[in-house]
Amino acid sequence: MKATYREALNQALKEEMxxxxxxxxxxxxxxxxxxxxxxxxGFLEEFGSRRVVDTPITExxxxxxxxxxxxxxxxxxVEVMTFNFAILAMDQIVNNAAKIRYMxxxxxxxxxxxxxxxxxxxxxxxxxSQSLEAWFCHVPGxxxxxxxxxxxxxxxxxxxxxxxxxxxxxxxxLLYPMQGExxxxxxxxxxxVAEVKRPGTDxxxxxxxxxxxxxxxxxxKLAQEGIQAEVIDPRTLRPLDLATLATSxxxxxxxxxxxxxxxxxxxxxxxxxxxxxRVFDYLDGPIVRVTGRDVPMPYARNLEDAxxxxxxxxxxxxxxxxxxx
Amino acid sequence: xxxxxxxxxxxxxxxxxGKIGGFCHLYIGEEAVAVGAVDALRPDDYVxxxxxxxxxxxxxxxxxxxLMAELFGxxxxxxxxxxxxxxxxxxxxxxxxGYAIVGGHLPLAAGVAFAVRYRGSDQVVLxxxxxxxxxxxxxxxTLNLAALWGLPVLFLxxxxxxxxxxxxxxxxxxxADVAQNAAAYGIEAGRVDGxxxxxxxxxxxxxxxxxxxxxxxxxVEAVTYRFLGHSMADPAxxxxxxxxxxxxAKKRDPLLLLRTRMLAERQAAExxxxxxxxxxxxxxREAVEFADASPxxxxxxxxxxxxx
Numbered sequence: 001m002k003a004t005y006r007e008a009l010n011q012a013l014k015e016e017m018x019x020x021x022x023x024x025x026x027x028x029x030x031x032x033x034x035x036x037x038x039x040x041x042g043f044l045e046e047f048g049s050r051r052v053v054d055t056p057i058t059e060x061x062x063x064x065x066x067x068x069x070x071x072x073x074x075x076x077x078v079e080v081m082t083f084n085f086a087i088l089a090m091d092q093i094v095n096n097a098a099k100i101r102y103m104x105x106x107x108x109x110x111x112x113x114x115x116x117x118x119x120x121x122x123x124x125x126x127x128x129s130q131s132l133e134a135w136f137c138h139v140p141g142x143x144x145x146x147x148x149x150x151x152x153x154x155x156x157x158x159x160x161x162x163x164x165x166x167x168x169x170x171x172x173x174l175l176y177p178m179q180g181e182x183x184x185x186x187x188x189x190x191x192x193v194a195e196v197k198r199p200g201t202d203x204x205x206x207x208x209x210x211x212x213x214x215x216x217x218x219x220x221k222l223a224q225e226g227i228q229a230e231v232i233d234p235r236t237l238r239p240l241d242l243a244t245l246a247t248s249x250x251x252x253x254x255x256x257x258x259x260x261x262x263x264x265x266x267x268x269x270x271x272x273x274x275x276x277x278r279v280f281d282y283l284d285g286p287i288v289r290v291t292g293r294d295v296p297m298p299y300a301r302n303l304e305d306a307x308x309x310x311x312x313x314x315x316x317x318x319x320x321x322x323x324x325x
Numbered sequence: 326x327x328x329x330x331x332x333x334x335x336x337x338x339x340x341x342x343g344k345i346g347g348f349c350h351l352y353i354g355e356e357a358v359a360v361g362a363v364d365a366l367r368p369d370d371y372v373x374x375x376x377x378x379x380x381x382x383x384x385x386x387x388x389x390x391x392l393m394a395e396l397f398g399x400x401x402x403x404x405x406x407x408x409x410x411x412x413x414x415x416x417x418x419x420x421x422x423g424y425a426i427v428g429g430h431l432p433l434a435a436g437v438a439f440a441v442r443y444r445g446s447d448q449v450v451l452x453x454x455x456x457x458x459x460x461x462x463x464x465x466x467t468l469n470l471a472a473l474w475g476l477p478v479l480f481l482x483x484x485x486x487x488x489x490x491x492x493x494x495x496x497x498x499x500x501a502d503v504a505q506n507a508a509a510y511g512i513e514a515g516r517v518d519g520x521x522x523x524x525x526x527x528x529x530x531x532x533x534x535x536x537x538x539x540x541x542x543x544x545v546e547a548v549t550y551r552f553l554g555h556s557m558a559d560p561a562x563x564x565x566x567x568x569x570x571x572x573x574a575k576k577r578d579p580l581l582l583l584r585t586r587m588l589a590e591r592q593a594a595e596x597x598x599x600x601x602x603x604x605x606x607x608x609x610r611e612a613v614e615f616a617d618a619s620p621x622x623x624x625x626x627x628x629x630x631x632x633x
Contacts, residue, residue: 024443050443056473061432061466068436071421072371074443091463095426096433104414104422105405106630140631164633 006176008150009039012157017047024051026066027079036081037176063089067097070112080116084128097166098141113160115169119260120297129297131261136168137238144237146170148212150180152235155189172210194241200230203318204248207258208234215258218314246278253284254321258309263291288317326356326580329380331609340557345396349410352380354552357579358483359384361525365533371419371450373434376411378423381453387415389608390615399619406622428461435467438476449536450478457488459497459506471542472510479532480544485551490565507544519549520579550574
């Protein structure tokens with residue numbers, strides 16, 4: 001069946017809440033308002049206010065509270081209205097959620113999902129348009145997921161909810177209305193498994209979340225000039241499925257990484273380093289990164305467009321690694 | 326109380342000998358708060374603490390051997406040597422941990438209370454924190470959520486007068502009555518002499534009863550005093566308080582107050598105290614021997630328990 005990314009998440013969360021009474025949704029405007037982006041449409045009606053919990057605008061407080069609830073055996077799903085606001089909860093996420101299992105020598109665990117949209121939408125300005133996945137990926141104890149398609153969103157959020165660890169689940173505002181084929185009923189996609197989204201032989205394109213769409217668009221254009229790009233979506237950013245990425249890199253010998261985040265200490269730098277260590281001898285040249293611009297996000301539409309990677313930039317990067325410039 | 330006092334004294338010695346490392350905050354002077362408060366709980370209630378957590382852990386009944394082994398960084402420690410002085414956890418006793426970011430554990434305590442309410446149980450979550458945490462955003466966000474949702478948390482503020490070296494008067498706007506900070510959220514609040522173990526137990530007993538029956542949080546300010554420095558790194562007096570002030574506070578040593586009262590009321594004789602002193606000395610001696618004889622954690626354990 002077909003569904004939007006938003007509907008896929010809505011279905012998956014509903015199915016998990018029906019399956020397990022320990023699962024509850026908590027966040028700003030998730031109940032009566034039905035979610036700032038309507039992911040929790042119909043939840044209050046079906047599950048009631050015990051399990052669909054509106055909070056005051058206090059990310060530190062309700063994220064910390066959810067961590068505590070997880071420590072006591074519940075399985076909270078925290079909706080952050082956007083990941084920009086999760087910055088207010090960073091101490092709770094990094095110092096508590098990620099470390100409590102380790103610090104306690106395995107006595108306590110935090111089965112928790114923190115989900116909401118990351119990255120830029122349209123003209124939301126600097127404080128509402130940023131890709132912070134590298135921050136979370138840096139922290140041992142956290143898992144980080146960033147699905148690009150409705151099918152992946154549904155299967156991965158279910159695995160995230162069933163995982164015993166804290167999972168940061170990064171969606172994207174511009175992906176919510178995107179349609180795609182999703183499987184029927186109760187399927188899961190394991191965390192930590194990448195997927196080849198388009199097979200190819202000439203160059204490996206690695207991209208996740210919204211940037212997967214950019215990479216696929218570029219791959220389509222490249223095909224017209226006879227370049228077969230293999231597009232891979234890691235889907236889970238930590239733990240990273242390096243084996244799948246490396247297999248493709250060995251095959252093509254050329255790698256381009258596309259990410260919306262800032263270039264300095266960005267996630268692509270880590271992926272490149274990991275690949276160099278594993279497949280350096282198979283590469284025909286340096287790995288190239290296409291990243292967001294190293295600036296706070298500007299408001300003006302033309303400037304904003306210039307700050308976010310697009311298919312033309314990806315094509316140019318592919319030409320570069322193929323020495324066709 | 327005597328066990329905590331002697332345990333902490335030995336901890337200081339072991340620290341000086343280099344057996345214990347890192348930051349280490351002793352509870353000497355504040356024993357009556359932990360002992361009185363925890364005594365009012367049921368075994369299935371939960372306890373949270375901050376970084377000065379040895380006393381709370383012992384009061385909850387944790388094995389002094391495993392506690393000392395944790396301080397020594399040994400594999401037999403409560404947290405297998407992964408936590409250390411500031412992060413003691415004993416899940417079997419619902420001792421949910423020591424946390425070392427000031428104010429950062431208050432939302433966790435509210436979260437456990439949320440889970441209690443979610444399940445329809447009548448457990449109570451006792452959350453210790455210092456007055457230094459009171460001005461933090463974490464504290465105020467938590468007080469608001471706990472009041473808003475009627476969460477069964479007892480916020481127990483150990484007001485020992487100093488957040489490291491900064492006196493409460495220079496840190497908390499409502500310093501004269503710290504509990505006013507909770508009252509502002511509609512949380513019932515009281516103040517108790519934190520040097521009087523029986524008064525603390527009575528106050529916490531009442532608060533816990535209120536929480537269980539009325540499904541509301543409660544806030545108790547226990548006025549206490551730390552006899553030593555903030556951590557092993559600073560002296561008992563000097564930069565921020567005088568020796569005279571510390572000496573004055575020691576006149577109300579919680580152990581001395583209880584002993585005097587028990588003798589006066591003939592509830593105990595000198596011989597009883599002597600016997601208890603001997604018993605405690607042995608427990609502490611055995612704890613140190615156990616810790617010292619325990620192996621360090623194997624390096625192969627380094628990566629364990631990062632993920633489930």
